[in-house]
Structures are given as C-alpha cells and as structure tokens.
Amino acid sequence: AEQEALIARLLAAGLGPSNAGGDDVRNLMLSPSAGIDPQMLFDTRPLAAQILATLENHPRFHELSAKFAVQLDGGEDLAMLEHHHDLWLSAFVRHGETLLAFGLAGCPGLDAPLAAVPLGQGLELVVAVLETFLDLATPEQMRMRHLPVDNVLSHLRLPLLPADGFTRPPSDASLQVGTYPQVQKNQFYVAALAPLGRLDPTMLKGAAQLASDYGDGTLRFTPWQGVLVPNVEKPHAVTERLAQLGFICSLGHPLARMIACTGSSGCAKGLADTKADAVQLAALQSGVEVHLSGCPRSCAAAHTAPVTLLAVSPGHYDLYFRDAAQPGFGRLHARTLSIEAAGALLRARPRSNTDD
Known part of the structure; x- marks a missing residue:
C-alpha cells in the first residue's frame, strides 16, 4: 500500500x-x-x-x-x-x-x-x-x-529537404555551473552540480525551496548530474544557498570535473568503490576531467574523458589517456595504479597532455 x-x-x-x-x-x-x-x-x-x-x-x-x-x-x-x-x-x-x-x-x-x-x-x-x-x-x-x-x-514516406547550411556550434561546457542570463529580460538561471551525482533529501528539498522562493517553483535536472534553477531575479542568494546545501557551484571545485559510476557499493559489476575513490583522487589533483569506471561498460560517461581510470580491483585502476587514434577509453598509460599513484602521476603530467 x-x-x-x-x-x-x-x-x-x-x-x-x-x-x-x-x-x-x-x-x-x-x-x-x-x-x-x-x-x-x-x-x-x-x-x-x-x-x-x-x-x-x-x-x-x-x-x-x-x-x-x-x-x-x-x-x-x-x-x-x-x-x-x-x-x-x-x-x-x-x-x-x-x-x-x-x-x-x-x-x-x-x-x-x-x-x-x-x-x-x-x-x-x-x-x-x-x-x-x-x-x-x-x-x-x-x-x-x-x-x-x-x-x-x-x-521514409516523408518529403525531405537537403541539410545544406547546417552547422552546430559546440556547446559551452563552462555553462554547466554558474549564473547566466536568460532570453527573458532580467531573468537568470543558476546551474550547480551534485557531487559525483549524489543528491540527498536535504539537498533536493533545499533546491526545491529555492526554486519556490526565488524562481517559478520549477527545477530542471541536467545531463551532467546537476540541477538548474530557472527564472531567478536574485541569483547570488540562490548560489550561496546551493553551496551551503552541498552543491558544486564553481568549476574550480575539486569534484567539478570528476565523473564516477555507481561502483561496487551499488553495482554487482563494479570492481572498485569508484565514488569513494573519486573523492580521494579529487583531494590529490584538480583541473583535469577524470572518469572513474568500475567496469568496461562506462555507464557514467557517454563521451571519452581526457583521463579514464578503469577499475581492476578494489582501489586499483588502469589509466588511459584519450587518443583520437585509439578506440574506447584511449591509450593505456599505466596498469593497476592505486589512487595515490594515479593522483601523483596526474599532478606531475603537464595538463596539455591530459586535456584537449
């Protein structure tokens, strides 16, 4: 019932x-x-x-x-x-x-x-x-x-036109987090990320209250595991409160560029606790987008990240760098790294070699 x-x-x-x-x-x-x-x-x-x-x-x-x-x-x-x-x-x-x-x-x-x-x-x-x-x-x-x-x-039983002249400019990845003007005058939307895609009831209730108090009472979820509060006139207050609730409100946050699947804590196929390991890795390095995958299925990321850590056992990963000439996760760089070793390697490596 x-x-x-x-x-x-x-x-x-x-x-x-x-x-x-x-x-x-x-x-x-x-x-x-x-x-x-x-x-x-x-x-x-x-x-x-x-x-x-x-x-x-x-x-x-x-x-x-x-x-x-x-x-x-x-x-x-x-x-x-x-x-x-x-x-x-x-x-x-x-x-x-x-x-x-x-x-x-x-x-x-x-x-x-x-x-x-x-x-x-x-x-x-x-x-x-x-x-x-x-x-x-x-x-x-x-x-x-x-x-x-x-x-x-x-x-197809439908008259089709040529697509001559079609271009699609790339989207702006920086817009996934922050405050931006809407097409509607004097209206803004505020975008924030849930750390590693985890939302607890307090965070969700708090975001809903903000949408009611400062917006039009609606919340939108984003493909980057975040929320968007639309139709806001006072975005600073919304951002401040979202940060207090535990949302990521800046791309400079250590977890802002970290992607992790459910991992062994919630998936039978996961070979490592990717969520916990991502938190540990975020404290060791920042600035590079890293994807931690508990198995080769790559459920958490539809695209190939600049750096992928593929779990091989609890706390240990193979490290790949994205390479257009290589399928899947890219070029295998190192095997069976601990999180500490992966963090040290990424810190020592020039960013231009790990991020396009």
Missing part, C-alpha cells in the same frame, strides 16, 4: 508515464535551458511534449528498446551534444526559415545530418523514422546503428 501511494504521488507530480507501457521509451533529451537559452533558435518544449505523448500513447512504440533514444536540439548554448542517439534533430536557419536537420545513430555535435524537414514537420518526422525502424528491424536489431542508413531513408 505504501508503494502504491508513493507511485501515485510521483505520477501526480508528473514524474512518470501516462501509462505503464510507455515508461521505458520516454528517452527524449533536451537542453536543460530549453525555452530560456539566449542562443536557442526555437523553444523545443512544445514539440518535445508532443513527441513524449506519442511515445507514451502509441502502443507500437512500446516495442522499442528501453535504450532507444531521441534528441531534440534547439541550438541552445547549454547542451549535451556528445551523447549518441538513435535519432537526433537539430535546428538551423536557412533563408530565414527554421529547419530541423536530423541524423541516425549519432549526435549533432559530431556527425553530419542526413537531411532536414521544416520545423512544423518535426513530430511527423519522428513518427515516420520510428515506424520505419520497427518495420525494418528484426528482434535482434534493437538500435538504429544495427540498420543500414540508406535502407531507413529509402523507406
């Missing part, structure tokens, strides 16, 4: 699907600054709501893999562009008209689009691509990367 009551409250707060069958397929990524980012070409939220409703309420789409994912990019300055999606749509302007370029099994930050559609046909495009995927895919072909791109395009 307690579980049912909790589920009912979560659904009433909008934190669940409109029907159980649609839960696993609600994988739609937007910028956390959708609708408020000064660089946005359009407000993605209304179209996103239509796409989500279609995913939830169209029974055939419930056949999609729980990992099948869609990205809708409105050109925001704050955006996760390195995460590969099965279908991505990214806005650009040509001859005064806003169009949506799109690609399959890739991302707007790295890959060229296949074609484009007018903005008003965004939902129609998503539906057509998903229907085509389900028409063509065998049960073993669960992701878009398993199908030939030309085969998908040739079966």
Whole structure:
C-alpha cells in the first residue's frame, strides 16, 4: 500500500508515464535551458511534449528498446551534444526559415545530418523514422546503428529537404555551473552540480525551496548530474544557498570535473568503490576531467574523458589517456595504479597532455 501511494504521488507530480507501457521509451533529451537559452533558435518544449505523448500513447512504440533514444536540439548554448542517439534533430536557419536537420545513430555535435524537414514537420518526422525502424528491424536489431542508413531513408514516406547550411556550434561546457542570463529580460538561471551525482533529501528539498522562493517553483535536472534553477531575479542568494546545501557551484571545485559510476557499493559489476575513490583522487589533483569506471561498460560517461581510470580491483585502476587514434577509453598509460599513484602521476603530467 505504501508503494502504491508513493507511485501515485510521483505520477501526480508528473514524474512518470501516462501509462505503464510507455515508461521505458520516454528517452527524449533536451537542453536543460530549453525555452530560456539566449542562443536557442526555437523553444523545443512544445514539440518535445508532443513527441513524449506519442511515445507514451502509441502502443507500437512500446516495442522499442528501453535504450532507444531521441534528441531534440534547439541550438541552445547549454547542451549535451556528445551523447549518441538513435535519432537526433537539430535546428538551423536557412533563408530565414527554421529547419530541423536530423541524423541516425549519432549526435549533432559530431556527425553530419542526413537531411532536414521544416520545423512544423518535426513530430511527423519522428513518427515516420520510428515506424520505419520497427518495420525494418528484426528482434535482434534493437538500435538504429544495427540498420543500414540508406535502407531507413529509402523507406521514409516523408518529403525531405537537403541539410545544406547546417552547422552546430559546440556547446559551452563552462555553462554547466554558474549564473547566466536568460532570453527573458532580467531573468537568470543558476546551474550547480551534485557531487559525483549524489543528491540527498536535504539537498533536493533545499533546491526545491529555492526554486519556490526565488524562481517559478520549477527545477530542471541536467545531463551532467546537476540541477538548474530557472527564472531567478536574485541569483547570488540562490548560489550561496546551493553551496551551503552541498552543491558544486564553481568549476574550480575539486569534484567539478570528476565523473564516477555507481561502483561496487551499488553495482554487482563494479570492481572498485569508484565514488569513494573519486573523492580521494579529487583531494590529490584538480583541473583535469577524470572518469572513474568500475567496469568496461562506462555507464557514467557517454563521451571519452581526457583521463579514464578503469577499475581492476578494489582501489586499483588502469589509466588511459584519450587518443583520437585509439578506440574506447584511449591509450593505456599505466596498469593497476592505486589512487595515490594515479593522483601523483596526474599532478606531475603537464595538463596539455591530459586535456584537449
């Protein structure tokens, strides 16, 4: 009974699907600054709501893999562009008209689009691509990367435009933390990180209270394991309180560039306590983005970090440096390092060799 009551409250707060069958397929990524980012070409939220409703309420789409994912990019300055999606749509302007370029099994930050559609046909495009995927895919072909791109395009029953003129400027990583002006006059958003992705009830309640007291009562979560408080007129007070609650409010914080998966404390596949080891490593070095992964699956990072520590046993890691010529984590530099040894090595190494 307690579980049912909790589920009912979560659904009433909008934190669940409109029907159980649609839960696993609600994988739609937007910028956390959708609708408020000064660089946005359009407000993605209304179209996103239509796409989500279609995913939830169209029974055939419930056949999609729980990992099948869609990205809708409105050109925001704050955006996760390195995460590969099965279908991505990214806005650009040509001859005064806003169009949506799109690609399959890739991302707007790295890959060229296949074609484009007018903005008003965004939902129609998503539906057509998903229907085509389900028409063509065998049960073993669960992701878009398993199908030939030309085969998908040739079966789309939708007029497509060339994507000539599409460019997607890189997102600004520094915007993940700090205070920034919104497109709305005299309004700001405040972004902060949860240390190693850990939020406790006090932190969450405190952030919610700040959103109510200084913003519009809403909180946004970010792809960088942080929170964003939008529509704020007095950002300094919000930042001060977030820091008191334990949030990271500056990129200079030792944990600001540290990524760690759940690790052995919460995952059977984890070979080391990555969260605890990351805290220890942060005290030994700073300035370099380091990813601690408890196993080769790399669940905590969709991109390859400049430095990766791959667990081999409790408290010991193989160290990799990102290398465009090497797949996966990059170039193996040292094996079976303790956290102390890894920290000493990173401190001694010039930053230009560990971070692009």
